[in-house]
Amino acid sequence: MKILVTGGAGYIGSHTIVELLQEGYDVVALDNFDNSYPSVLENIKSISGKNFDFAEVDIRNKTQLKQFISEQKDIAAVIHFAASKAVGESVALPLKYYENNVAGTVNLLEAMQENGIQQIVFSSSCTVYGEATPPVDENAAIPVAQSPYGNTKQICEEVLRDQSNATNLKVVALRYFNPIGAHESALIGELPIGVPNNLVPYITQTGIGKRATLTVHGNDYPTPDGTCIRDYIHVVDIAKAHVAAIDFLAKEKYHNPFSVFNLGTGQGNSVLEVIQAFEAVSGVKLNYQIGPRRSGDIIQIYADCQKAWDELGWKTLYDLEQSMASAWKWEQALAKK
Ligand code: NAD
Ligand code: UFG
Numbered sequence: 001m002k003i004l005v006t007g008g009a010g011y012i013g014s015h016t017i018v019e020l021l022q023e024g025y026d027v028v029a030l031d032n033f034d035n036s037y038p039s040v041l042e043n044i045k046s047i048s049g050k051n052f053d054f055a056e057v058d059i060r061n062k063t064q065l066k067q068f069i070s071e072q073k074d075i076a077a078v079i080h081f082a083a084s085k086a087v088g089e090s091v092a093l094p095l096k097y098y099e100n101n102v103a104g105t106v107n108l109l110e111a112m113q114e115n116g117i118q119q120i121v122f123s124s125s126c127t128v129y130g131e132a133t134p135p136v137d138e139n140a141a142i143p144v145a146q147s148p149y150g151n152t153k154q155i156c157e158e159v160l161r162d163q164s165n166a167t168n169l170k171v172v173a174l175r176y177f178n179p180i181g182a183h184e185s186a187l188i189g190e191l192p193i194g195v196p197n198n199l200v201p202y203i204t205q206t207g208i209g210k211r212a213t214l215t216v217h218g219n220d221y222p223t224p225d226g227t228c229i230r231d232y233i234h235v236v237d238i239a240k241a242h243v244a245a246i247d248f249l250a251k252e253k254y255h256n257p258f259s260v261f262n263l264g265t266g267q268g269n270s271v272l273e274v275i276q277a278f279e280a281v282s283g284v285k286l287n288y289q290i291g292p293r294r295s296g297d298i299i300q301i302y303a304d305c306q307k308a309w310d311e312l313g314w315k316t317l318y319d320l321e322q323s324m325a326s327a328w329k330w331e332q333a334l335a336k337k
Helices: 011-022 039-048 062-071 089-091 092-116 150-164 197-209 235-251 269-284 306-312 320-336
Strands: 001-004 026-031 053-056 075-080 119-123 170-176 178-180 214-216 232-234 258-263 288-292
Touching: 001 011, 011 026, 011 235, 026 269, 062 092, 075 092, 075 235, 075 320, 089 092, 089 150, 092 119, 092 150, 119 235, 150 170, 150 258, 170 235, 178 235, 178 320, 197 214, 197 269, 197 320, 214 269, 232 235, 232 320, 235 258, 235 306, 258 306, 269 320
Parallel strands: 001 026, 001 075, 026 053, 075 119, 119 170, 170 258, 178 232, 214 288
Antiparallel strands: none
């Protein structure tokens, strides 16, 4: 079975290709390297010991995208990662986000329809829930999005649902909570460009000495230790869920053409707990300070994953300490380069 992976050189895409190849799928990937590097492709091949096809394609370029997909033979399903993902940038440059994430997805769906490809797994986000009462299941209300980025995920889910109602398209939308960590080989991982916004790369970069101090954004929230709570999930667990979703789509009957699943651990951890986990696995005392709240932060969110457990037959394998250990190993590997 041949799977097209868009955004295949990216953080989650690269880990997913490894899992697909290891499970015996054929893969063809595309990326425009807007937020990734070509060297990732060789590292995926080194880890898996397998080859796959790749093309530098921009999903905003409808002509190029359609030509590429029409030249492929026997694509059974698409896993669609390609998107821009920086929340702050999306506030400053909303049109970039609507063009890349929404128009890019529409282009992809058009190309799929023209070529008779009827299955897609879509990268959504727990950001669609906003500030909800955890544990959050898939029936939680979807409030007005807090950023253009979040809005693109809500809109894309609606576009996919409408297209699945109108055609034979079958959709799985996966709402990721907070993906962290890296492959155990330390050959692939997250490559944040510039100063990281996300907690875990900021922690590991501070641990290695690339950043002087981590600032904890607020310790006066109504949580047990006053810092915000998230559901941090190992990227390899996220990747394995995509393989489960592909299996699920192959089995799924047409009467349920649009399915949504949360991907988390079901466990909430505070910022201070993540720092403690890092210190425990690395043996490094982290230099951090408490700062003011970060505007727009959700106080606490973690997933109810019962639906994914029951219907995808998927469960996480890694806990927070294992995830942090893999993130640290990756940061150390990067430092040697
Ligand atoms: P990433 O930036 O590492 O990967 C995205 C890849 O898509 C990059 O390699 C980038 O170069 C490529 N890309 C972007 N625009 C493209 C275009 N127009 N044409 C072709 N390729 C393009 O991000 P990631 O963390 O791997 O995220 C993958 C998906 O998961 C995204 O849709 C993101 O919104 C979603 N998501 C990520 C997180 C997270 O915290 N990492 C959380 C929830 C959802
Ligand atoms: N944090 C700090 N200091 C930092 C960075 C983060 O204290 O230097 C805190 C944040 O305030 C927050 C927690 O760590 O309380 C997690 O922050 P992240 O930025 O790592 O993650 P978010 O949950 O805020 O957002 C992430 C992605 C979004 C995505 C969302 C849900 O950045 O794109 O997860 O998937 F929408």
